[in-house]
Amino acid sequence: MGLGYTEKVMEHFKSPHNMGEIKNPDGVGKVGNPVCGDVMKIYIKVRRYKGKEVIGDIKFQTYGCVSAIATTSMMTKLAKGKDLDAALKISRNDVANALGGLPPIKMHCSHLATEALEAAIKDYRKTGKKKAK
Amino acid sequence: MMDKVYLDNAATTRVDSEVLKAMEPYFTKDFGNMASLHSCGREAEHAVEKARRDISKKVNGKDHKLVFTSGGTESNNFTLKGVAFANRDKGKHIITTKIEHECILNAAKWLEKQGFDVTYLPVNKEGFVELDVFSDAIRKDTVLASIIHANNEIGTIEPIRELGKIAHDHNVLLHTDACQSFTKVPIDLKKDNIDLMTINSPKIHGPKGAGGLFIRQGVKMEPLLHGGGQEFGYRSGTVNVSGIVGFAKAVDIMKDKHLKHMEKIRDMLIDGATDIPESWLNGPRGKDRLANNAHFSFRHIEGESLIVHLDLKGIAASTGSACSSKSLEPSHVLMAIGLQPEDAHGSIRFSVGKENTKEEIEYTLRSLHEAVETLRKMSPLK
């Protein structure tokens, strides 16, 4: 199929990591717009580990194209287990590179994926902090 | 899993083995240039003239010249530019629709830059051009109306005879792009009031690189390609003899039973796919729908993902989703029939061919149900 996706992208599209919802999440982030064809929603559960706030669990739901699904999957894989500050440092290029690259026209998908994570962490810092154990 | 299920016949088709056989001698034995005087060129010329007669007969083309071209894109560009420039003294207004193939739309946009005026007619929810909308758009300086015969995305067959009548009552030339409908919908150039008509070989199991334009005698046209004066001076360049012979063979072998078969499996697809909750058929049902086209929208999922899921199961289809296009815009046809962009993204086209079997359609429907379910599970939209 002439879409120019790498094998890694196809792998994550076929068997996405961390797909689904978290009941009672500590933070939720939602970005994108159905009109443009992508919506990504990230759920996080935060744990304390050695004095740091760590992403204990992360799940995603995505409406979008192959690269939207693959980038959210990869992003959750990179973020899981990281402390929040380190997770915020994950860049769109990190996600794209971990997938072996994305077609140029699809680079905005990896941008959206990192934005969704940022939104979830922000949400946690604003509202979920008290709940986290 | 099935081997390969090809349901993208509106994009292009497999060359039929009979077509290939008919073409072969013109590569190796009668390969001469039609314009040459020796016997090798004569054989080629006979073959092309026979093809021209045979294809013309199919559409009652007695009053028309069939000019062979390289395909739909060339015939449509030739029409718009050729008629516009040759009739500038008469007027500079052209009418077309919002649901044309890109080759019409982009040629029309280019003409606008050259100082021509173009009206793009809206269509209704099922994709039909309404007759009074058309007649209201005609002006004193209108020279040409170009209206697609059957839409390549949603399969709507336009009321070309009535539209042609209106055009002629106002002394406007009517062109129709019949790339999708030729051999699938009965056409009578005379009765249907058609002055110019585009036809295309690769959509009907003929070779790529062959197509044609019917031009009514007396219609003023500038050529697109200037040169040695082949094809009555309308289209210079060494004539594609093998392609034309193959095209004519493809026309000849299309039979009523193939159409009946395509309609039957198309309706199987329509019934089975619209069983999926929050899904619908785009374009009309019944006799005003192209025999081989089934086009659906599924809420809350995106078309490229759906296409790739099906591709992983060996099924080839196509989508009007923005994500699959170079522009990241949803299909202009789906916008014109009033779909919301988010619904246009979740659209898919299956176009069947005479070779598809009932078993393939059953397998496709099972795979489609699974793929939609998988993607909806993944989707945050409810």
Ligand SMILES: Cc1ncc(COP(=O)(O)O)c(C=O)c1O
């Ligand atoms: C309605 C219509 N017009 C024009 C074309 C262009 O034909 P081609 O790509 O053979 O030049 C197509 C094929 O995609 C078509 O479906």
